[in-house]
Amino acid sequence: MAKPMTKTQLVAALAEKMDTDKKTANTALEALTDLIxxxxxxxxxxxxxxxxxxxxxxxxxRMVRNPATGEQIKKEADKQVKMTIAKALKDSVNG
Incomplete structure (x- = not known):
């Protein structure tokens, strides 16, 4: 498995795709991240x-179990961020 792309590499690739400088690409990436x-x-x-x-x-x-002790404890309700992958991306990966 390949190493994940770092933020620096992502900004450089985005700047190249946008045909702009890295500062502008970094601002665009941060704006997108803040919006999401x-x-x-x-x-x-x-x-x-x-x-x-x-x-x-x-x-x-819900009730969960502590794996170290086996003790049952109540876990409070919480929120979880999820992502559903688009079919187009799945198809491009699976070729």
């Missing part, structure tokens, strides 16, 4: 065409 974060944390969802949908799912209160 604010929308999903507010309970909404964001669809990135060709990539997938990022959304927040609420999980109910």
């Amino acid at each position: 974060t604010s929308e999903v944390s507010g309970g909404g969802a964001v669809t990135l065409p060709g990539v997938g949908k990022i959304y927040c799912r609420e999980r109910p209160e």
